[in-house]
Amino acid sequence: MSTAQASDAVVIGGGLVGAAIAYGLVRKGLEVVLLDEGDVAYRASRGNFALVWVQGKGDGQPAYTRWTRASASEWPGLRDMLAEATGIDTHLQQPGGMHLLFSDTEVAQRLALLERMKLAAGNHGYEYRLVEGQELRDMLPGVGPKVIAATYTPYDGHVNSLKLLHALHRGFVAAGGRYVPNTTVTGASAAPGDFRIDTAEARYATLRVVLAAGLGNRELAPHFGLQAPVVPNKGQVLVTERTKHLLPMPTVCVRQTDEGTVMLGDSKEDKGFDLSQTPDVMATIARRSIDSFPWIGQLNIVRAWSALRVMSADGFPIYEQSRRFPGAFVANCHSGVTLAAAHALLLAPMIVAGDLDPMLAPFTADRFDVPAAA
């Protein structure tokens, strides 16, 4: 193998998480190499539902609520930066979001959840309200009679996540980053601040390494004294033909894209690495969508896919700097669209500084360690 190619940072994984961090690092003036196996794997970054979503996130972990809200607040800045640097419009809209409710039990459970979150948020506040009757019909034209109410929070929105991924990559390269596609990291050697990363074609020497390889982090992390106990969680999504703009805001399971198609989703299935699409799940998604908005029944389904989320056991992200090998960082989450702004504009500067903010302390992977039996 030829001599190692040197850089300030190597980011492994060019999905939404790696691309956002790499973009943030290069904006801070670092010389960055982004190594990416490419679109061969599980397509989380290309198969997601594209919500920038806050409502209901962080029950039992207020630090996650704060992180998610911080990202939603940073999103307009990221949109503007990417538009200026690349000319790509990520079509961010943040009109707030609705969670539809179909029974009194669902209403009671949802209100209890959001009240709990409001209490946990303390001085940070957590605005939500129940929307019913005519107000619901005004806010969501064509909502079905089976929907008895919805909860609204003002923080939510959605984007075009394919354009986001494209813009992050283009912005990274435009700012001087080096993208190496179709390359798989096969091995590494680590010493504090001195990492060697091996691919079949080359060896990279770097001061910092960021593991952002989605489900691939599980295998990579131990090379760097880290752990990333993430597992796949399948989501199936259906997309309708284009129609006139009817939905002024996204709901958790139905949203109208900037192009006019309507996305219907998305299942949550523990099926390992199985990516098959199944008629029963697709039928359930379609039925729930038509119950939500009966007019969807008039539209043709034009596309459907499945993709794998990157899940930790408690559903919260993993962010950590290796204690054994400072300079090595791991980043995993199942909301890479929502958190793209936090990754580019908040996390990347922490990585440059070599120190993760204490606000991320709850997200180290040692929270999953099970004490050995006595």
Ligand SMILES: Cc1cc2nc3c(=O)[nH]c(=O)nc-3n(C[C@H](O)[C@H](O)[C@H](O)COP(=O)(O)OP(=O)(O)OC[C@H]3O[C@@H](n4cnc5c(N)ncnc54)[C@H](O)[C@@H]3O)c2cc1C
């Ligand atoms: C159905 C579905 C719906 C979703 N909806 C939303 C949503 O509405 N809002 C939201 O915020 N999030 C959503 N998500 C989650 C979001 O898509 C993910 O959090 C995000 O895509 C994860 O990005 P990632 O970069 O960690 O992983 P990935 O997208 O899996 O990217 C990892 C990258 O690392 C590369 N890689 C892996 N191993 C190696 C290696 N050894 N060497 C080099 N490269 C490697 C892979 O090729 C890949 O390019 C959804 C996900 C799914 C599946």
